[in-house]
Amino acid sequence: MHQSENDTFIQNGCDYFWEIVTRMQKSANLEPIKVACTKLVPNKPSYFGEEFHGKLSKEREKELLEGKVGRYLVRESFANSCLHMYTLAFNYNNTIRHIKLIFNPETNKFRVDSYDKEYSTVQEIMTDIIELFSSLKEICISERKKSYWKPHSFKMVSYKYPKWCDHCNHFLLGFFNQGFKCEDCNINVHQACQSTLVPCSKTVVSMHKLSKRVIKY
Numbered sequence: 001m002h003q004s005e006n007d008t009f010i011q012n013g014c015d016y017f018w019e020i021v022t023r024m025q026k027s028a029n030l031e032p033i034k035v036a037c038t039k040l041v042p043n044k045p046s047y048f049g050e051e052f053h054g055k056l057s058k059e060r061e062k063e064l065l066e067g068k069v070g071r072y073l074v075r076e077s078f079a080n081s082c083l084h085m086y087t088l089a090f091n092y093n094n095t096i097r098h099i100k101l102i103f104n105p106e107t108n109k110f111r112v113d114s115y116d117k118e119y120s121t122v123q124e125i126m127t128d129i130i131e132l133f134s135s136l137k138e139i140c141i142s143e144r145k146k147s148y149w150k151p152h153s154f155k156m157v158s159y160k161y162p163k164w165c166d167h168c169n170h171f172l173l174g175f176f177n178q179g180f181k182c183e184d185c186n187i188n189v190h191q192a193c194q195s196t197l198v199p200c201s202k203t204v205v206s207m208h209k210l211s212k213r214v215i216k217y
Contacts, residue, residue, distance in 0.1 A: 032071075032129075035071050070090075086103075168190065
């Protein structure tokens with residue numbers, strides 16, 4: 001083997017290796033990672049750890065979370081100043097999302113708005129949230145796979161005007177029953193062209209409503 005061929009072989013092997021590594025990283029379960037606040041936060045609640053950033057501008061929040069999938073932080077809420085109520089911000093699928101976070105001093109635990117389950121730590125909440133979003137993603141993929149291509153619904157037609165086959169582009173000959181027209185996608189073809197066509201462009205989609213299975217925070 002010549003040197004150039006050997007170099008090409010090694011390069012192809014390296015490319016294949018990194019492709020495998022990349023696929024493994026994408027398929028690995030996403031773990032929530034807190035964005036630790038590195039400065040002293042005035043009047044920081046004792047029940048929070050490094051994930052609490054106090055008052056945080058939208059610009060600074062975006063700077064801390066943008067492009068960092070799985071990262072999360074807690075800040076004071078812009079919308080209200082209720083006691084023990086905060087905003088949990090996190091990056092999932094490169095989109096920054098927000099959830100109302102509530103601390104219950106009676107149980108010394110956290111919960112999110114419109115959800116009764118309580119958690120000992122914010123990390124536990126984030127683990128559940130990521131699992132939920134991942135499940136919803138799998139549901140969407142599953143529903144998408146349930147969509148399938150349907151066959152054409154051809155009906156013999158007598159055209160009043162000259163017509164050409166939409167498949168082979170040849171003239172549909174005759175005075176009566178010159179060709180076949182799909183009742184769904186309106187394609188016009190010769191009888192001989194029916195067997196070589198791609199499936200109908202009108203897809204049949206599952207009627208299952210995903211909205212019933214989505215939990216909104």
